[in-house]
Amino acid sequence: MSEKKIGGFIFRIYKNDHRPYHVHIIRGNKEIGRFDIENRRSMDERLKITGQLRKALKQAGYLK
Numbered sequence: 381m382s383e384k385k386i387g388g389f390i391f392r393i394y395k396n397d398h399r400p401y402h403v404h405i406i407r408g409n410k411e412i413g414r415f416d417i418e419n420r421r422s423m424d425e426r427l428k429i430t431g432q433l434r435k436a437l438k439q440a441g442y443l444k
Contacts, residue, residue, distance in 0.1 A: 387436035403442055405433070417442050 384391045390406040400418040404411055413427025437443035
């Protein structure tokens with residue numbers, strides 16, 4: 381497992397997780413959703429890409 385903490389979010393990637401390559405996004409003590417790194421989009425309807433989250437995803441290198 382690897383983890384990055386940026387802008388109030390925790391980005392977690394699990395080894396041997398299923399495709400597509402994605403990151404689990406945690407805020408506080410709750411997972412708010414998963415972001416598909418390969419296709420650059422949310423994998424969950426509940427995950428809303430706000431400006432703050434978009435900025436953190438860019439800083440983490442998951443979104444260009």
